[in-house]
Amino acid sequence: MKRLSSLETLGLWARSHRWADLRRFPRNEADDVFAGLTIRGRNHIVRLYNWSAGGACIDLPGSAKLGERVHLVCGKLRRHGRVAWLASGRAGVEFDS
Template identity: 90%
Template structure:
């Protein structure tokens, strides 16, 4: 019998096609909203696609790498976090607890 892998060991291509929604938080869409992102000591203006208490989806600023520390600011939303995933010109930010 074949052993199933955890999600962390699967490639990004499999995550987009999973059968069940595994997010811990409900996300809010942010159409047309821009945010400030500080990464590697530099500030960027990025498009914010959606966000939740646990993270956000943004445009990819340059050549970000997985695990890099970031600070995201958009109105009252001011959170530190890390780059959790990269795909199709976008980045997922996982906020610190």
């Protein structure tokens, strides 16, 4: 069996804490903020974890699938987009440009 190398031996590009530095837009953290989400013609209230000009991280509403079209509304934030990633009960929404 092949032995995996430790994190210290990996290049900086492979370290998990570096991914935040590779984002195209700065993130705005949200504390106890909720948003309206429309997916498959149904409305949901979801927790908003963070957002940027390019997208948002929200609670996963039911059984969303990658690529599904969504509409997110929170105050003046009103954006259409798609589900870009799913992990640990959360979803990433990539906004349309």
